[in-house]
Amino acid sequence: MPRSPAVEVHGLVKRYDGRTVVDGLDLTADAGRVTAVLGPNGAGKTTTVECCEGLRSPDAGTVRVLGLDPVADAAALRPAVGVMLQDGGLPTGVRAQEMLEHVARMYARPLDTGELAERLGLGAFARTTVRRLSGGQRQRLALALAVVGRPRAVFLDEPSAGMDPQSRLAVWELVRELRDGGAAVILTTHLMEEAEDVADQVAVVDHGTVIARGTVPQLLAAGVDRDGTATLVVDTASDVDPTGLAARLGGRFTVERRSGTSLAVSGPVAPGTVAATTGWLAEQDVLVTRLDLGRRTLEDVFLDLTGRSLR
Numbered sequence: 001m002p003r004s005p006a007v008e009v010h011g012l013v014k015r016y017d018g019r020t021v022v023d024g025l026d027l028t029a030d031a032g033r034v035t036a037v038l039g040p041n042g043a044g045k046t047t048t049v050e051c052c053e054g055l056r057s058p059d060a061g062t063v064r065v066l067g068l069d070p071v072a073d074a075a076a077l078r079p080a081v082g083v084m085l086q087d088g089g090l091p092t093g094v095r096a097q098e099m100l101e102h103v104a105r106m107y108a109r110p111l112d113t114g115e116l117a118e119r120l121g122l123g124a125f126a127r128t129t130v131r132r133l134s135g136g137q138r139q140r141l142a143l144a145l146a147v148v149g150r151p152r153a154v155f156l157d158e159p160s161a162g163m164d165p166q167s168r169l170a171v172w173e174l175v176r177e178l179r180d181g182g183a184a185v186i187l188t189t190h191l192m193e194e195a196e197d198v199a200d201q202v203a204v205v206d207h208g209t210v211i212a213r214g215t216v217p218q219l220l221a222a223g224v225d226r227d228g229t230a231t232l233v234v235d236t237a238s239d240v241d242p243t244g245l246a247a248r249l250g251g252r253f254t255v256e257r258r259s260g261t262s263l264a265v266s267g268p269v270a271p272g273t274v275a276a277t278t279g280w281l282a283e284q285d286v287l288v289t290r291l292d293l294g295r296r297t298l299e300d301v302f303l304d305l306t307g308r309s310l311r
Helices: 045-052 072-081 097-104 113-119 135-147 165-180 191-196 216-222 242-249 271-283 298-306
Strands: 007-016 019-029 034-038 058-067 081-084 153-157 184-190 201-206 211-213 231-234 252-260 262-268 290-293
Touching: 007 045, 019 034, 019 045, 019 184, 019 201, 019 211, 034 045, 034 165, 034 191, 045 058, 045 153, 045 184, 058 097, 081 135, 097 113, 097 135, 097 298, 113 135, 135 153, 135 165, 165 184, 165 191, 191 298, 201 216, 201 298, 211 216, 211 298, 231 271, 242 252, 242 262, 242 271, 262 271, 271 290
Parallel strands: 034 184, 034 201, 081 153, 153 184
Antiparallel strands: 007 019, 007 058, 201 211, 231 262, 231 290, 252 262
16 A cells, blocks of 8 residues: 655645735655755745644645644654754854754754764854854754754755855755655755756746646656757857847747856757857857757756746
8 A cells, every 4th residue: 555645735825914825735745755846936835845844824725744734733743854944043142063962852863963963064163153154054054953853754945055065965965865764855945956966856836836746857858849849058258139049040949048148049959050050140240158959957947837037
């Protein structure tokens, strides 16, 4: 008989001052898997996670974590759930190592705090108070506090925000170990690379509901047409009007500005497309600094689903 998901959210609704932030959202997360929840700012993902953590009560719908109601059964869930909040929520006057050891004493079988501190590089600021830590250092401490109790379900809100590349790799390795140990890991992130690297399942949230879900390969494949449509990324040394290039390539292609002087040419891309693109740019006296006829990325899928306009 198949096991129930570690986290089950059905028809979740949450309103603030009459404004619906989460609107009938459904989400599941399994034990032994990493579930990444992606979405633009204000999409409702943090509110959803806070309802799962018992920090907010739903206005409608049901939320179950390890089979229990996170609000009504908070005391029973607390020993089995780890939480890393987006803003840390840490007392600012306590030293980092003292905070970790204090939290560890609340659990029956905590991880070895010395080993955990070494893995996350906490030793360098162990005697520093929280208020004096950098953003990345606070994130590492918050992650240690979330996992020290060996949680069966752990919620990580932007776990590697503000971290340098070395710290980020250490965090990803720890997340994989939590998953391999059987925990359900639910993380929110704006880093598409993070989701591609560690997530077993991805849910994309926008306007308070899940608009796409699946594994990373499934989401990537869903965005590629059967005729072999792909995307050519062109970086140039100066600004280019995408409408001129689109006119040269014809109606089978779309040309969009990605950021700065980077263009994305989408369509049945082939060597002839590359030649036509570079030829037109040469006619405009525009220097091409990079061409990338590579694979579709999770960021491409995310932007296709949620749009490119600022929120």
